[in-house]
Amino acid sequence: MKKELIQINGLSFKYDEDGDEVLSNVDLTIHEGEWVSIVGHNGSGKSTLAKFLNALLIPNESNVVLVEGLDTVNEENIWEVRKRVGMVFQNPDNQMVATTVRDDVAFGLENIGIPPKEMVARIEWALKRVNMERYTEYEPHRLSGGQKQRIAIAGILAMRPSIIILDEATSMLDPIGRQEVLETVRMLKKEDGITVINITHDLEEAVNSDIVFVMNRGNIKIHGTPRYIFQQTEEIIGAGLELPFSLEVQKQLKSKGYQLSNACLTKEDLVNELWKLRLKT
Amino acid sequence: MPNTPFEHQALNNINLHIKSGQFVAIIGHTGSGKSTMAQHLNGLLKPTKGSIQIGDFFIEANKKNKQLNKLRQLVGMVFQYPEHQLFDETVEKDIAFGPLNFGCTKEEAFRKVRDILPLVKLDQELLQKSPFDLSGGQKRRVAIAGVLVNHPKVLVLDEPTAGLDPIGRRQMMELFTSLHKLESLTTVLVTHSMEFAAAYADLVVVMDKGSLVMQGPPEEIFKFPEQLKKIGLNVPETLQLAMMIEESFKTELPKNIFTKEALVDTITMLLKKETI
Secondary structure (H helix, E strand, O other): OEEEEEEEEEEEEOOOOOOOOOEEEEEEEEEOOOOOEEOOOOOOHHHHHHHHHHOOOOOOOOOEEEEEEEEEEOHHHHHHHHHHEEEEEOHHHHHHHOOOOOHHHHHHHHHHOOOOHHHHHHHHHHHHHOOOHHHOOOHHHHHHHHHHHHHHHHHOOOOOOOOOEEEEEOEEEEEEHHHHHHHHHHHHHHOOOEEEEEEEEHHHHHOOOOOOEEOOOEEEEEOOOHHHOOOHHHHHHOOOOOOOHHHHHHHHHHOOOOOOOOOOOHHHHHHHHHHHHHOOO | OOOOOOOOOOOOOOOOOOOOOOEEEEEOOEEEEEEEEHOOOOOOOOOOOOOOEOEEEEEEEEOOOOOHHHHHHHHHEHHHHHHHHHHOOOHHHHHHHHHHOOOOHHHHHHHHHHHHHHHHHOHHHHHHHOOOHHHHHHHHHHHHHHOOOOOOOEEEEOOOOOOOOHHHHHHHHHHHHHHHOOOOOOOEEEEHHHHHHHHOOOOOEEEEEEEEEEOOOOHHHHHHHHHHOOOOOOOHHHHHHHHHHHHHOOOOOOOOOOOOHHHHHHHHHHHHHOOO
């Protein structure tokens, strides 16, 4: 059994005393080294949930949010939790704080009091990991969206976290930028064993994850492997999401009387299944 | 900013004709100049060389333009994340800002506001609310209403669906296609979605490094996947899949498969043909 990194037990939350519950009774376990997707439409509560994972929001009771065994309700744990869980937000322009790429990556390290010599080494290492080492002296605002998000990731990496949360981190990027960011994180997961939590409304991005949680109205409706989740068509549409492209095409083919034997998560799957269907007939 | 250290040639020798009533998509990756070009269409930016004609208006390099106010009434512009531009106390006042600025009386302006609401599918009840208390989708509709209320003839949309979830995205695009028809608009859509360009546009304009590199109807543009990939673009997913099927089945499929429905029809036809 893999180590449990994050545990959430019956988390409920409202922003307003007399408002609606944004999260209601959420249970969630995330294991070390997993690629986790949390999907849901705008307003389903997924970003609020993410804020609990790195102690930006704090539950009212103990034993509700545990990160590597640290209870976030305990104030002494907050900084340790934030060191271990790094978060990349949606808008790249809102997270650049310095005038050069190097200083931007240094920001977090300065905050936690890393000695200068080690800081230089960590910055160099982190920028290399995201393939941005040639941009050390650049002004962040002159970079593309995808490059800015990679700088944000480097800033997190330098803190040596065990978990990276992407909160809609690709939704403002063009297709190339999105590719860059996802490739970078995929590599970090593979080579550095970092646990990735990708929060998105794009099911296409969830195709390659280990586990998918589907949120709707502050609740986790279903969870499981992408292959399992994507066959729960009703639940997905009910949660205000759209099936990944190949599955949508497969569904429409089925309604025309062409049943493919396996769920097609990718275009390659779909072409293979069509080929099999042709051999059968 | 010519003659400053920040000088940078953002656009280079663009020649483009857009006919009245056309739905035009401008595609290109980040930094290709597509938003810069769009901002020339209502005089927010002026060319350093060359000229732009919109209806009866001329914008020329090195000349003062007196009637920009009128031009901006003619050309409505919806920026990226338009909801970030909401500012007034109530939805009603926010939408009325344009008409008041263009010289309407208060009564006239508020009447126009009420008339525009159904077009963007907003409820009258929202008028006295603060725009900041609305949901993201509603905010964006309010911001768009603030542009449409001036009854522009040309609507320029800069990535109008960025940040929306799939359903929000679809509703927004349905809104723009219906407006395009209802209001007989000329629509210019700046997007990095090949799917939108293929599905909605009559004319696709491809930008790269500040130059216009291709223009034509979608079925002409998307015939050239290799060229598009070289400049960081691609063909729509439907066509990508069709091309994979072509290769695997050693067959030829039409080049204008731009919707899932068209793709499914093509596949069923192919399967039928194969089984005979």
